[in-house]
Amino acid sequence: MRAEKKLRVLVAKPGLDGHDRGVKVIARGFRDAGHEVIYTGVHQTPEQIVSTAIQEDVDLVGLSCLSGAHLFLFSEVLRQLREQGADDITVIGGGIIPDEDVLRLKDAGIREVFLPGTSLDEILKWTEENVCPASSGQEPAR
Amino acid sequence: MTTETIDRIISGDVRSAARLMRGIEEDTPDALKTLETLYRHTGRAYIVGITGAPGGGKSTLVDALIGAFRRREMKVGVVAIDPTSPLTGGAILGDRVRMQQHCTDPAVFIRSVATRGWLGGLARAAVGMMHVMDAMGKDVVLVETVGIGQQEVDVTRLAHTSLYVLTPGSGDSIQMMKAGILEMADIFVINKADQEGAYRVKMELEAMMAMQGEHPEAHEQRQPPVLLTEAVYGKGVDDLCQEILKHRDYLLSYGLMQKREHERVRLELAEALEAALKALIDSRTDHELYESLVDDLVQRRIGPQSAASQLIGRLSRT
Ligand code: B12
Numbered sequence: 205m206r207a208e209k210k211l212r213v214l215v216a217k218p219g220l221d222g223h224d225r226g227v228k229v230i231a232r233g234f235r236d237a238g239h240e241v242i243y244t245g246v247h248q249t250p251e252q253i254v255s256t257a258i259q260e261d262v263d264l265v266g267l268s269c270l271s272g273a274h275l276f277l278f279s280e281v282l283r284q285l286r287e288q289g290a291d292d293i294t295v296i297g298g299g300i301i302p303d304e305d306v307l308r309l310k311d312a313g314i315r316e317v318f319l320p321g322t323s324l325d326e327i328l329k330w331t332e333e334n335v336c337p338a339s340s341g342q343e344p345a346r
Numbered sequence: 347m348t349t350e351t352i353d354r355i356i357s358g359d360v361r362s363a364a365r366l367m368r369g370i371e372e373d374t375p376d377a378l379k380t381l382e383t384l385y386r387h388t389g390r391a392y393i394v395g396i397t398g399a400p401g402g403g404k405s406t407l408v409d410a411l412i413g414a415f416r417r418r419e420m421k422v423g424v425v426a427i428d429p430t431s432p433l434t435g436g437a438i439l440g441d442r443v444r445m446q447q448h449c450t451d452p453a454v455f456i457r458s459v460a461t462r463g464w465l466g467g468l469a470r471a472a473v474g475m476m477h478v479m480d481a482m483g484k485d486v487v488l489v490e491t492v493g494i495g496q497q498e499v500d501v502t503r504l505a506h507t508s509l510y511v512l513t514p515g516s517g518d519s520i521q522m523m524k525a526g527i528l529e530m531a532d533i534f535v536i537n538k539a540d541q542e543g544a545y546r547v548k549m550e551l552e553a554m555m556a557m558q559g560e561h562p563e564a565h566e567q568r569q570p571p572v573l574l575t576e577a578v579y580g581k582g583v584d585d586l587c588q589e590i591l592k593h594r595d596y597l598l599s600y601g602l603m604q605k606r607e608h609e610r611v612r613l614e615l616a617e618a619l620e621a622a623l624k625a626l627i628d629s630r631t632d633h634e635l636y637e638s639l640v641d642d643l644v645q646r647r648i649g650p651q652s653a654a655s656q657l658i659g660r661l662s663r664t
Pocket residue numbers: 215220221222223224225226227229230265266267268269270271272296297298299300318319320321322323324327
């Protein structure tokens with residue numbers, strides 16, 4: 205699938221989780237669709253993820269977690285984005301996440317959660333429909 | 347709106363700066379106008395270019411250098427350039443992976459850039475980003491670029507000090523080093539000195555420079571030093587940092603800084619002029635004629651030079 209509009213995307217692995225296959229698949233998928241992807245490797249703190257998202261002015265942050273610590277880590281990223289006035293950035297997630305937690309994460313502000321088995325096309329389609337490039341040159345929200 | 351943005355950027359506001367950089371990349375008229383005004387507030391940062399073949403350890407070295415400059419209480423900006431895939435137009439910008447330990451330091455600003463369609467060299471976007479970091483008050487801006495194509499030559503021309511990174515494995519490639527690099531690099535770094543053969547590469551390089559003798563076009567009568575580093579272990583990096591600052595002092599004390607600044611600005615002007623001319627020509631080209639000339643070329647009824655002259659003769663005046 206080829207994207208209509210070029211986005212800047214950060215894909216990140218918060219916490220101690222070392223499963224990085226999925227996140228790499230996602231990074232490559234976004235690249236092949238024509239997006240610019242910043243990948244920062246495993247073991248990122250929420251603080252690192254948030255300051256990277258801001259410095260790189262990304263449109264989308266994709267968090268990946270297979271270790272079970274998603275509730276705390278994802279919410280913490282959201283909280284810090286808000287604190288920095290950067291909650292206009294869309295945040296999605298994926299990994300091993302139980303159904304009841306999917307709902308909690310969405311309540312907390314994660315826009316969508318993609319579980320194992322989701323095809324890249326589904327993820328790209330969702331992105332195409334739900335994320336717009338920051339109107340360039342405009343002042344960021346604060 | 348513009349003056350507010352300018353004030354914010356000068357006071358170091360990361361979000362405004364990051365957004366302006368985005369606009370510069372997209373070539374939006376608003377962003378370019380802001381950048382134009384911001385230009386007056388630039389010219390203080392010291393620009394260091396880092397180039398060399400992929401995998402040589404440039405990003406790791408940049409990470410270590412950030413640390414070395416921070417220990418000297420200097421504020422650091424980084425522009426890390428990675429290639430766009432010509433097939434998909436997308437890119438994975440991975441230099442930053444090696445630099446994440448510094449990303450929460452408020453005195454450090456790291457920005458990844460994809461080359462997008464830049465034909466030759468470090469196009470205006472990267473230069474614009476250097477200016478934004480300069481205006482934000484960064485004391486030093488490190489620019490990492492892949493050592494392919496025209497980019498490595500351009501980064502050496504846009505920087506005050508340019509580093510060329512080699513590895514012990516690159517013995518053969520010294521012979522292949524693009525003409526120009528040998529004269530243009532100010533400091534050679536042989537990284538991965540923990541691997542065998544670093545001294546041999548150093549000696550080969552020094553022998554080659556000695557053989558070349560005094561290059562008439564070299565900026566300075568100074569033999570570029572060859573340093574050994576182990577970027578992953580931080581070894582030799584402080585010496586490298588020292589050497590960069592020494593080169594700056596050298597440029598200052600021999601009045602060469604002014605000369606370099608002139609060269610740098612000349613290049614910027616040339617690029618701006620080229621882009622402006624191209625835009626002007628594009629907007630005034632007779633597209634019907636253009637297409638018919640393409641047909642003529644295909645049929646070999648005419649050569650490309652005369653086709654171009656015809657188009658220029660017919661540029662519209664409005
Ligand atoms: C391969 C694997 C490993 C490999 C990892 C290799 C690597 N570099 O990635 C190795 C062997 C190293 C490993 C180790 C461990 N593992 Co393991 N591992 C797996 C396994 C079998 C498959 C994971 C995988 O790669 N899937 C393929 C990728 C492509 O899929 P994915 O990551 O799920 O991603 C997809 C979606 O989730 C989604 N997605 C994921 N992230 C993102 C992000 C975004 C932005 C989006 C949009 C979508 C998205 O899209 C992807 C494509 O569909 C899973 C079991 C399973 N079935 O998932 C266990 C599993 C994840 N591991 C598990 C465990 C416990 C461990 C260990 C702790 C084991 C141990 N005791 O040592 C260690 C910890 C390692 C560490 N440092 O964190 C548990 C986790 C349990 C939990 N969450 O409660 C699992 C679930 C197995 C189980 N059933 O117990 N593991």
